[in-house]
Amino acid sequence: MTLDCHDLVRATRRLAAATAAAKDTLNAQDGKLGDGDLGITLANGWAEADSAELPTDDLGRAFMVLSKAFQRVSASSYGTLLATGLMAAARAAKGRESIEMTEISGLLAAARDAMMARGRGELGQKSVLDVLDALAAATADLAEREEIARAARISVDRTLEGFRQRPAGLGRARMYGDASIGLDDPGMLAVKIMLDGLMA
């Protein structure tokens, strides 16, 4: 099974719909320990991406268009990190019409690494990084769309659960120290929402 530019166009459309629907929920979650803009960030970013013209023959350049969309319309941490992750995927897929599903895990890992470099963050600090890290591991060597979907869902839920009782160590939420204990990291939650949207 492969992933090509048309898949990416479809995925973008779904992500735009899912994040538009979840906008208020995500804003509210981000507002508990931050500035309450995460819903806007995602909805605006994916809407912009959805309205952009994606190339059909170069998956790398297609990822780059998505990255640029986030660079244009969002300056909040998550938008910039997503743009960074998408750029890493762009680099990895550059010049290819499609990739194998087995390569998805590698793209996730590449995104994770680029985002760690960009945000000077580490694993274990209760952020989107931990979700990506777990996802990369959970999807390693899987070749079927359904398999990947199932593994990803389980992995995200487990990661959320595993970090819930830990304090935030990155971003705005870090300032709140122990007040963040018991609350899901909004950036992790956003991945769950995007994943659900992709599979809807």
Added chain:
Amino acid sequence: MTLDCHDLVRATRRLAAATAAAKDTLNAQDGKLGDGDLGITLANGWAEADSAELPTDDLGRAFMVLSKAFQRVSASSYGTLLATGLMAAARAAKGRESIEMTEISGLLAAARDAMMARGRGELGQKSVLDVLDALAAATADLAEREEIARAARISVDRTLEGFRQRPAGLGRARMYGDASIGLDDPGMLAVKIMLDGLMA
């Protein structure tokens, strides 16, 4: 009967005591429609006057020392007006060791006129000017200290009563319009307190 520099020294002492005692009352009254400093103004001014050295041979210069004391320590309207009135008395008594009690009415009138010029105020605006005007009229031609005292007291009470239900037309209280109706003008009340002090 006459009034000389020694009388003025004694009067100043009494005024210092009376205004010190009435400080809070007057502040409170002024605070209802103003900045609540009238008690301080009077207490500080008369204390400063009381601690000054008065000449013994020139009633005019003695009044001038009192005026200067108010110029030094008070910049609130009432202090400046009192300084102005005292300066008018100084001018009228200049070079004389004493004056006749019958001249007191004239000094009050001179003070009233100087204070009207200084403060650009008119009679009938519910201010210290109206009290002085009534006092000058009530004490005209009286030669005995007791007579003057009795007439003055009656005059001040009548003036207070006559203006109580009218709105303030001068100074800070004017801003409050009809809210000043029913309240005594603090500047008038101050004259009553000083008069009571003089006669104590």
Added chain:
Amino acid sequence: MKKILNDPTDFVDEMLDGLIAAHPDAYSLPHPRVVARPGGAKEGKVGIVSGGGSGHLPVFAGYVGHGLLDAVAVGDVFASPSADQMADCMRVAHGGAGVLRLYGNYGGDVMNFDMAGETVEFEDDIESTTVLLADDVVSAPPEEAAKRRGTGGMVYAFKIAGACAEAMGDLAHVTGIAQRTADNCRSIGMALTPCTVPQAGKPTFMIGEDEMEMGMGLHGEPGIWRDTLKPADAITDEMMDRLLADMPLKHGDRCSIMVNSLGATPPEELYIMYRRAKDRLDGDGVVISMPLIGRYATSMEMTGATITLCKLDDELENLLRKPCHCAFWVQHDLT
């Protein structure tokens, strides 16, 4: 009281200590509560003095400087300085060419400055004149314009008369220029939250969470109406309407405009107001020269803004654009 201070009774004197410690090249304190340019009066130059209550920085002490004022008398917060201090202030500013008393039309200040004027005339043979700023259109109707209180117009008068005196104009000329500036200024204010006088310890007025008061004075004097807070453009329109009704400006007229914060209102909001005010004047074909946007005449931490229009002729505009220099306002020569 949410203020950074020590004993409230020391507020003004400690403030002056700090001001002079920070800017010894700009300000000196030749007498208690008298701020003057260091180095004394300049021989042959008309001295310009001002004064009034504290709590309005840069008004008054801040505007002592080159091309501005020579000395000011500093009162307690929102209270007149004494006649004694004003007399000292005039003596310090006198360079042999007379002194202009240039300040806002507030009862206590007027009484004390008049008394001081008489004193220095009598004791020191100092010739002096008075120009009062009475630019706040809300404080009295046009028929009683002389009763109006002074506000932002003071800053234009300090600047323009200051430049005239710096150019060695004589007392009559400097006074005439100051008076023409005063006659050409119109102001209006609006307030959103009060300030607290340190010695009083409580707010100068009360106002609801979503209310504004249009026309309120610098010390919390009541305005025209109190209403729920409106959008910036509507507020600016209403203020401009009132100003232009009082002093119509026609196509080709020139003016400066000051959008001034009462203290807490940030420059961001002033620029939003200026944007609208400029649109209005542009639409009428009125030419703006040297707009002033910022904190020029304040009431400590009060929230709100004032707008001042100063109509300019060639001479006033030229003087306005001359250089000036104090700790709060440095302007290069724009003529």
Added chain:
Amino acid sequence: MKKILNDPTDFVDEMLDGLIAAHPDAYSLPHPRVVARPGGAKEGKVGIVSGGGSGHLPVFAGYVGHGLLDAVAVGDVFASPSADQMADCMRVAHGGAGVLRLYGNYGGDVMNFDMAGETVEFEDDIESTTVLLADDVVSAPPEEAAKRRGTGGMVYAFKIAGACAEAMGDLAHVTGIAQRTADNCRSIGMALTPCTVPQAGKPTFMIGEDEMEMGMGLHGEPGIWRDTLKPADAITDEMMDRLLADMPLKHGDRCSIMVNSLGATPPEELYIMYRRAKDRLDGDGVVISMPLIGRYATSMEMTGATITLCKLDDELENLLRKPCHCAFWVQHDLT
């Protein structure tokens, strides 16, 4: 929300409109949300760019000017500009000699400026460097000084590096000077009341009627402790203690000191604080050069103050005292 504005979503753009309408000689808007000097980049001069959230005027846009910054990217209130805007900003500032990115250490700003730097390096061959201000001593312990956030130190860095670039220093030199300034700055803040982000419509934090928070950040980030309001001298002492513990100054050392209002706190109160701070430094034999008292880095209408110490050597002091010119800060040559 007691603010003078129209639609909150237009707050920043209307503010910029007004800023540029008021000062067309000082500022231009070559791209949306990018403020630059009019006339474009100077051939051969190192460009200095900065940027970050709005609501801090004069930081950031206000400091575009001669002897200061060349261009800034303007974000929403308290929010980073986008990488796209930052890239445009760098392109505008590039005069062929490279660009220094000089700004405060806030996560979002850093990520976006890094991304922008990579973009213009790749797409436009612009050589660039980064210096981050991390001067707020409360925001992380000395061992993690690189994690500290930037505050008043930014102003010193803009001024000093700006003068160096104006003197046609090359990119390495300007970057080195900026870094040395950043290394020599320490700041601490305290807040009494919050401000309101227009699009949020509610205060950034809650605090009791008689409480203060020592060490609070520019956006309401928590500080060291919250306590009942103390006298000005005690507050100043505690702030100076923390600063001097982090960067000891000895007899004969020179420094500048900034006593900065977060917005609503009036200059009167800043002078009372300066008075005490100067006493402290005088007592230690530390020489103060060019103290800055006023509103240099604000949080809209927040009440509170920050103190910044900037230790000076000959070169830094000389650059600090060079002239600069923007709508918020005009300084004559003091060298």
